[in-house]
Amino acid sequence: MALDTNTGIAPYDAPEKELYEIGEMPPLGYVPPKMYAWAIRRERHGEPEVSFQKEVVDTWKIDSHEVLVLVMAAGVNYNGVWAGLGKPISPFDVHKQDYHIAGSDAAGIVWAVGDKVKNWKVGDEVVIHCNQDDGDDEECNGGDPMFSPSQRIWGYETGDGSFSQFTRVQAQQLMPRPKHLTWEESACYTLTLATAYRMLFGHHPHELKPGQNVLVWGASGGLGSYAIQLANTAGANAIGVISDESKRQFVMDQGAKGVINRKDFNCWGQLPTVNSPEYNEWLKEARKFGKAIWDITGKGVSVDMVFEHPGEATFPVSTLVVKKGGIVVICAGTSGFNCTFDVRYMWMHQKRLQGSHFANLKQAASANRLMCERRLDPCMSEVFTWDQIPQAHTRMLRNEHKPGNMAVLVQAPKTGLRTFEDALAAK
Numbered sequence: 001m002a003l004d005t006n007t008g009i010a011p012y013d014a015p016e017k018e019l020y021e022i023g024e025m026p027p028l029g030y031v032p033p034k035m036y037a038w039a040i041r042r043e044r045h046g047e048p049e050v051s052f053q054k055e056v057v058d059t060w061k062i063d064s065h066e067v068l069v070l071v072m073a074a075g076v077n078y079n080g081v082w083a084g085l086g087k088p089i090s091p092f093d094v095h096k097q098d099y100h101i102a103g104s105d106a107a108g109i110v111w112a113v114g115d116k117v118k119n120w121k122v123g124d125e126v127v128i129h130c131n132q133d134d135g136d137d138e139e140c141n142g143g144d145p146m147f148s149p150s151q152r153i154w155g156y157e158t159g160d161g162s163f164s165q166f167t168r169v170q171a172q173q174l175m176p177r178p179k180h181l182t183w184e185e186s187a188c189y190t191l192t193l194a195t196a197y198r199m200l201f202g203h204h205p206h207e208l209k210p211g212q213n214v215l216v217w218g219a220s221g222g223l224g225s226y227a228i229q230l231a232n233t234a235g236a237n238a239i240g241v242i243s244d245e246s247k248r249q250f251v252m253d254q255g256a257k258g259v260i261n262r263k264d265f266n267c268w269g270q271l272p273t274v275n276s277p278e279y280n281e282w283l284k285e286a287r288k289f290g291k292a293i294w295d296i297t298g299k300g301v302s303v304d305m306v307f308e309h310p311g312e313a314t315f316p317v318s319t320l321v322v323k324k325g326g327i328v329v330i331c332a333g334t335s336g337f338n339c340t341f342d343v344r345y346m347w348m349h350q351k352r353l354q355g356s357h358f359a360n361l362k363q364a365a366s367a368n369r370l371m372c373e374r375r376l377d378p379c380m381s382e383v384f385t386w387d388q389i390p391q392a393h394t395r396m397l398r399n400e401h402k403p404g405n406m407a408v409l410v411q412a413p414k415t416g417l418r419t420f421e422d423a424l425a426a427k
């Protein structure tokens with residue numbers, strides 16, 4: 001069959017319709033006026049099974065620098081959980097749309113391009129990174145776009161995310177899809193991988209270096225599993241933390257030098273008042289945790305970096321165990337936002353505390369190249385169907401998900417497919 005010279009895709013018969021069922025393919029490049037989406041509305045804020053509801057909505061119109069992508073598969077992240085709950089903020093306080101379509105990770109096919117888009121064409125297979133900005137300020141032109149006043153996260157601070165048949169993104173959000181991965185594997189990794197990349201390598205002069213040691217909280221999770229693998233690509237040693245022995249082998253398989261079970265220690269939560277009996281107990285236990293690190297790194301060798309995201313529960317320990325002149329880099333407060341620490345250790349040992357948030361395009365693209373070069377495993381844990389999108393988020397909310405990153409099928413009719421042609425044939 002002759003291939004289209006622009007897209008390289010064989011023509012196929014499909015009628016032009018107002019709305020397509022999930023998994024049904026419109027003609028390549030034909031944009032139906034309506035689409036299915038899992039929508040959150042302000043009056044439904046709550047647990048995922050309440051806040052996420054299936055709706056038929058208008059398909060997005062795109063601007064000159066934007067791209068419409070047919071979503072083949074999407075990734076599941078905390079962003080969807082937070083957006084559904086409306087905590088710590090409601091997405092409706094950020095954007096003015098009536099409904100919010102969550103989803104900050106996707107793999108799909110370019111379906112329409114704005115007239116100023118040069119680097120992408122209809123038919124291109126892509127993954128999407130979630131950082132948007134207006135591109136017109138000094139941080140976007142010579143600085144770091146993550147510091148731009150217009151910086152926002154697609155699918156969280158914008159309402160046009162990936163839990164719908166089509167998603168609308170800025171052209172600069174697209175990156176080539178690793179062709180050796182399935183649609184769902186390609187969809188599951190970009191948000192957490194790029195975040196981990198910036199945390200480890202984005203904060204000069206504390207970029208993780210060969211031979212250094214990094215303590216990785218939640219080592220079996222989305223961020224953690226990539227932090228371990230990325231540390232290996234840099235020739236550093238990762239010490240992973242878990243809460244259940246069933247996760248130990250998974251973390252070792254990602255290349256950790258050693259694994260510590262946090263359930264063996266009792267020093268979690270806010271710092272007790274300094275020098276109180278509770279503080280002295282806490283310090284004893286935290287030092288025991290530090291000793292468990294030394295059992296892996298060598299006596300007296302503290303970690304150069306702590307990869308933080310649990311927040312309130314772990315922060316006092318993170319700031320204690322990091323070495324003199326080391327860095328605690330933090331991107332979240334999953335267990336709570338009221339982080340406390342003993343500032344004496346911070347100043348006397350000249351430690352650095354660094355906030356980190358997603359990644360700029362250069363960092364996301366560098367991380368994506370490692371995936372395309374097969375130097376990283378996507379660590380996809382589970383795949384859910386379109387109908388199971390709320391349940392997947394409930395698993396995440398309850399910390400009941402399996403190690404790695406979850407994906408959901410959108411237009412891909414089944415798992416294991418690697419191309420657009422595969423998807424057409426499977427139908």
Ligand code: NDP
Pocket residue numbers: 077078079191192195217218219220221222223224241242243244247262309310313314331332333334335356357358359396399404
């Ligand atoms: P996952 O659920 O996949 O992993 C988080 C891990 O944290 C869990 O597996 C768990 O591992 C561990 N954890 C949970 N509670 C605690 C606790 N009280 N103390 C210590 N460890 C705990 O989530 P992600 O890795 O995808 O995301 C983690 C956080 O990072 C979320 O809050 C998310 O919103 C945020 N995030 C922020 C980004 C940003 O750009 N700012 C980007 C990506 C994520 P175990 O129980 O085995 O210890």
